Every structure is written in C-alpha cells, then in structure tokens.
Amino acid sequence: MLSLITLPNPILRKVAEDVKFPVDSNFRKFIKEMFTAMKHYDGIGLAAPQVGKSIQLMVINTPNKPTAFINPVVLKKSWKKSEAEEGCLSVPNVYGMVKRSKKILVSFFNIDGVKHEEWLDGMIARVYQHEVDHLNGILFIDRTKKIIQGKELLAEYLTK
Numbered sequence: 001m002l003s004l005i006t007l008p009n010p011i012l013r014k015v016a017e018d019v020k021f022p023v024d025s026n027f028r029k030f031i032k033e034m035f036t037a038m039k040h041y042d043g044i045g046l047a048a049p050q051v052g053k054s055i056q057l058m059v060i061n062t063p064n065k066p067t068a069f070i071n072p073v074v075l076k077k078s079w080k081k082s083e084a085e086e087g088c089l090s091v092p093n094v095y096g097m098v099k100r101s102k103k104i105l106v107s108f109f110n111i112d113g114v115k116h117e118e119w120l121d122g123m124i125a126r127v128y129q130h131e132v133d134h135l136n137g138i139l140f141i142d143r144t145k146k147i148i149q150g151k152e153l154l155a156e157y158l159t160k
Helices: 025-040 122-135 151-159
Strands: 045-047 057-061 066-077 081-088 091-101 103-109 115-121 146-149
Touching (some): 025 045, 025 057, 045 122, 081 122, 091 151
Antiparallel strands (some): 045 057, 057 066, 066 103
C-alpha cells in the first residue's frame, strides 16, 4: 500500500515533473497502486505527490470508472464559479470553502500517450482542479478564504 504524504512534507509544495512517453510496466503498476490507495484512503482523487512521487500524474474516481490523467492541464475556465467545502487527504481533518470554476476545458494524456481534450463540469471539474493544483505545489488551504473545520490542526501543520 502506498503511504500518504501529509503536511508539512515539502514534496507537496513542489511543481511535479512531466511524465515522458512511452511509459513502462513499473509506471502502469504505480497507477494501479494509486487507484488502490485512493480507494483505501476514501479519496475522490489522488495526485502522485500525495504518495511521494513528484510527477504529473493524478487519478480520479470518475462517474464511469477510476481514470488516470497524465500531464494534465486546465486550458480554459468558465467565468461562473461555485463555492463548496473541500478537504484533502494530505491535510487531514481540515476543511474549507473553496471557489472553483464550474466548467473547465482540460487536456491530458492517457496511459498509452494519447492526448485528450474535453470539457468537464460539476464535481469532476472541482476534483480535477484540486488535483492539478497538487501537481503545481498548491493546496486547497492556499485557495480557501474560510477554514470551517480544523483551524487548530492547520496551525499545527504549518508550524512543523
């Protein structure tokens, strides 16, 4: 089982490296391990830095099935935003309100190196933005204006 990385580990604040194609069997195995870890830790999404690997890879439990997104980016964001409560496996027991774009145009590669572009909206768009932030060294606590649970814990994490 992959170990979960939490604050104040500095890997969470680094910009992750791009994945080069073609990928090998170890990379494919790592993706499967990330799916297992995401399920085990009760996550909706998981970025590679959260399990100690600073690469541009994230997995999301999409409505159809768990999906890997390699070298993901957000190309366009809608002006319309929604505010919702977010938490993070890497910032345990802390929750805050975060505004994110309701609809986004994204680009990513699948495991075979095929590039995809598509529009996402709703919860999947929120999770995608949250996980892309991880790959850029940004945590939800950097985007929240209001911590609604765990202020004391957050202060503790930040002073370690």
